[in-house]
Amino acid sequence: MPQPVLELFPTSLRLVLERMPPVAKDNLEEIRIRENRPLEIGYGSRYSFLREDGSLTEQFREAYVPTKEHCRALLERITNHSIYAMEEELRRGYVTVSGGHRIGLVGRAVLDRGAVSHLRDIAGFNVRIARERPGFGAQVLPGLLDYQARTLRHTLVVSAPQQGKTTLIRDLARCISTGQWHHSAARGWGSRKVGIIDERSEIAACQNGVPSFDLGPRCDVLDACPKAEGMMMMLRSMSPEVLVVDEIGRPEDAEAIREAIHAGVRVLATAHASDLADVLARPVLARLAAEGVFSAYVFLSKREERVEHRIVSGKEAGQALSPYAARAFGALPRDAPGEEASLTGASVRPDACEPARSKSRPMPVIRSPNGACGEGGGGG
Template identity: 65%
Template sequence: MLTRVAHLLPLELKAVLERMPGSAQEQLEEIRIREDRPLEIGYAGMSRFTAADGSLRLTPEGAYRPTSDVCRKLLERMTNYSLYAMEEELRRGYITVSGGHRIGLAGRTVLDAGSVRGIRDIGAFNIRIAREVVGAASGLLPKLLDLKRRTVQSALILAPPQQGKTTLIRDVARAVSSGQWIHPAAAGWQGRKVGIVDERSEIAASVRGIPTFDVGPRTDVMDACPKAEGMMMMLRSMSPEVIIADEIGRPEDGEALREASHAGVSVIATAHAYDLADAKGRPVLRRLLEDGTFQVIVELRRTAEGIIHRVVPISLLARPAPGAAREPTSLTERTMIGSIRGESS
């Protein structure tokens, strides 16, 4: 995985990372660079500090510390030597580069009338490495099928950051578009027209409008477009049967999802929440759950055994009668079931 982002790295930083054990390089998920502070990596679900000789350690003592010159060169490379051209991305606190890799930024914000206009004096970077896992949705997709309508149900996928949500919905798009339903009752179903609204260019990793990840033969991508506007543009112009969007949370996102759902389109979206209880604490998500925009909720969690999920039909979330047994609504209340590796649930 290191090879995917090596071209972005200054030579000194690249040399340090290339000295790491091969297993760490292959399973690399994120690189955290903080000016004059210990270099940190995430791989295989773990976090380690990296020394100048490439050795990995649990504590920051003796770790390599990137200099201001290294950080300056890194910023220049990732912005293609033009901070001005990346003004909008800097305002949002991240840059998405070719390949779908997202680089989070932290530093001193520049305000305009109380709103963030950009970030200057950038001193911290988080390079999140995008990866394509064909088959990642194979254990989940059969549980999302709407057998009556011969398509997928509308689903909200919940998980904290870095649990595999984007990887999962990318493969859902590929399978649904290709007609790879992985269910005996769906044998012979045609693939569906899928519209991806890829605000951060992470799902399809489009370059000049062309997806570089396999998102399926009947998939159209609205790249680098705000989700709410993109969903409405898709509905008006591309007649999708399924719309997919990542990391919803703003009121306008909710309105667009609601509009698409009422237009007869299946919607699959992700959101940051530990579980259903957390999601209900977010006003936008709570309203979507209450008004029936989604048919199922998927709680996703990454463990040492792999990425596992739990599917909860919205119909089971109705308030139980007095004295009736309550359906668990949290991964912490019940053993998690299912796996996108294909284990039975």
């Protein structure tokens, strides 16, 4: 367990965590602290409760119970004793600490004009442990190469939470930045300039703007910046050859990705979904698939401590699109009678699809590198 994370906890909690058996400590993924409820950990795709002596149990009544004082002390350490200075983080529901470890927060939401202003009465924490896995990218990268262009294909990495998406794209960014393509046909390609938009400060784990993780010699990071705006800033200022971005899914993210690929930049992104069907059932991702934006999809799944991957071509994703098109693009409500069956079975041209009618936050003005300007959210 990383020492900087351990030092965040009050003494009594830290002692319990220090006594964990090696099998849990070495594979620790999550620590869940809930006020007046059992202390829980996640490790190697399993979970257990912790007794006061650090031993593992599946019986929650035997577990150590953090108190209100523990939670208050933990919050003060996470926020450096200044909750008001972390107001934006509290509004988003998480704080990223040194080392790229993200701490989710739950409590009472305070609303301002119908939107969440911040959290108060925080009584639950989920400490997610960030880890480097050098060599993870070497297993995947050879299947993502564009041999004609001598670079990476436009790639979307997909999985459910905690399956290794962020860990994978971090290592892929390092490989590309150092020119380690891990394929004999790619010898002599050289490295590429990589730009990372790290909205949640998890990919690079920057401290005062400097990455904590090894991302290679030709990598630039825009830390704690919204994805869509950050991609445009990176294109204008740093001329990347590969853009890396985590957890896309909003219309403005898709528009920024279109701008990037039209500027000749390769895109490596992640998204939450369990499989291809889930990807195509999400309106924004389905539209990108219909347009053929991504030429490779990487699906991750975890078995015990091992992460497995499967690569699907963009062509295969496009062929699978039609059963989901009507629902994904808002052509008909899911319970519409009659015509839905025939429409969902028909092929769909990208230029014939209407954008989804789902609500989204206001779109930023996006300016392309050539100076043209337009509102986000339109077709690419």
